[in-house]
Amino acid sequence: MRRIHSLIAMVLMCSLFLFIYYSSLSQPQAQFHRPLTGVSANTISAGHSDFVKNGEKYSIKNDGKMDVLTHVPGSIPGVPQEGFALSASFRESIPQNPAYWNRLLHFQLKQMDNKQSPAGPEGRNWSNCENSAEQLRTNIHDFSQYPELHKIFIRGMDCRDPPILIDQPEKCRSNGGKTFLLFAIKSTPRNFEQRQTVRETWGREAVYSGWVKVRTVFLLGTTTQDDPNLSRLLAFEGRLYGDLLQWNFQDSFFNLTLKEHAFYRWALARCPNVSFIFKGDDDVFANTKAILAYLQSLEPDKASKLYLGQALISASPLRDSKSKYYIPESFYEGGYPAYTGGGGYLFSGSLIGQLYGVTVLLPFFPIDDVYTGMCFSALGIVPEKHDGFQTFDIREQDRANVCVHRNLLLVHKRSPREIMQLWRDIKNPLLLC
Numbered sequence: 242m243r244r245i246h247s248l249i250a251m252v253l254m255c256s257l258f259l260f261i262y263y264s265s266l267s268q269p270q271a272q273f274h275r276p277l278t279g280v281s282a283n284t285i286s287a288g289h290s291d292f293v294k295n296g297e298k299y300s301i302k303n304d305g306k307m308d309v310l311t312h313v314p315g316s317i318p319g320v321p322q323e324g325f326a327l328s329a330s331f332r333e334s335i336p337q338n339p340a341y342w343n344r345l346l347h348f349q350l351k352q353m354d355n356k357q358s359p360a361g362p363e364g365r366n367w368s369n370c371e372n373s374a375e376q377l378r379t380n381i382h383d384f385s386q387y388p389e390l391h392k393i394f395i396r397g398m399d400c401r402d403p404p405i406l407i408d409q410p411e412k413c414r415s416n417g418g419k420t421f422l423l424f425a426i427k428s429t430p431r432n433f434e435q436r437q438t439v440r441e442t443w444g445r446e447a448v449y450s451g452w453v454k455v456r457t458v459f460l461l462g463t464t465t466q467d468d469p470n471l472s473r474l475l476a477f478e479g480r481l482y483g484d485l486l487q488w489n490f491q492d493s494f495f496n497l498t499l500k501e502h503a504f505y506r507w508a509l510a511r512c513p514n515v516s517f518i519f520k521g522d523d524d525v526f527a528n529t530k531a532i533l534a535y536l537q538s539l540e541p542d543k544a545s546k547l548y549l550g551q552a553l554i555s556a557s558p559l560r561d562s563k564s565k566y567y568i569p570e571s572f573y574e575g576g577y578p579a580y581t582g583g584g585g586y587l588f589s590g591s592l593i594g595q596l597y598g599v600t601v602l603l604p605f606f607p608i609d610d611v612y613t614g615m616c617f618s619a620l621g622i623v624p625e626k627h628d629g630f631q632t633f634d635i636r637e638q639d640r641a642n643v644c645v646h647r648n649l650l651l652v653h654k655r656s657p658r659e660i661m662q663l664w665r666d667i668k669n670p671l672l673l674c
Contacts, residue, residue, distance in 0.1 A: 327599075328621035331578065340574035341381050341395075345604040353602070367489075370400040383571050388562060391569065391607065394495040398605045403503055406463070406472075407479040407487040412456055413512035418448070420515045422533065423590070424457040425504055428523040429492045430464045430471045433478065435523035438657040440482065442664035443527040453533055456512075457484050459523065460500050462492035494565065497583075497609035505597035513593070517547065520613075521585030524654040526663050531629065531650050532587070547589040548617045550581030550651075551633070552626040556611075566608055573606070580614020581624045582632030584653035588617075595620055643667060644674035 558568035629650035
């Protein structure tokens, strides 16, 4: 009789386990489509509700399947109600001329100076945010001659509020203690090998020296219509490693600026007290130990205004239409403010709120590292050059020299195999340099 009772209990337990398991598989999106607020589902009434978080107003509407977060225009973190004070040097660095981006910026500044709310697109409906072709042809005389990728970018310049598909709300709150360094790595859905390499080497989450907490997130958009649908694999990867952030926009070179803006917003809500942020690509080799040693050596004044990397001081737009970095003259005219190479750079976590506020004001720009430099310039912060950042690689004859890499903070770019080998060699206690 006991055997029969035990068998019945085992069958019931297995049935319950299978029911829970298959129920979770049937709702992969609902698990990850969480609002960026930390508000539990119990506080959201059927239909919709409004609330304020970090000084911003949000609206939550339920479509019958999931809660969808929408930003409502209002006060923006890091931007005082009376207006955002941009640095005088930034205003002067962007000439007033007929180029489209220049006109957009100076119109925004005029609105701000007149104590009017900036006419930014923040809060526009994500499904209906594109500029019309007629509007763009009216304001850009040669718009029809632009490359197709540029046309797509400019049509979507006002699309700034993408829904988040995979979130990590506890990233900076888990295991107690304040996050010292957050690795925010730009990746794409298909780059699993690169992400796994980062996880197993320099981006491994850990607590160093007993208190220095390091956390990692990978920033992703979605695949294009011509690529296979990887959403289920990404959902599984996000559950398994707890480090994926994915928004509902196509991953592309020109959408990296949108990814920047979305990350700032996420960090404000999820990781507002992080000390430092490393922003970089998933194909760089970063020397975590050297980065932490440098950051811990900073004086408080410098640590609060840090923007560090391989600085480009006097760059200007490339006018070759075949170049990846091509910028038409009718779109932007003038030199670029100083910026760091986008392969990898460091900045202070305390600047997140102000940077997000600036990205609300400044029109998006097709090249993300240039745009980042514009945002820091708007705050009056000039990038600091550090020779340990080699975003354009080192001399060819030094690329196999482990001792050269041991003294660097970052080098770009390296294959997954090269990164694994470098990481093992640098950590080898027998290495003499």
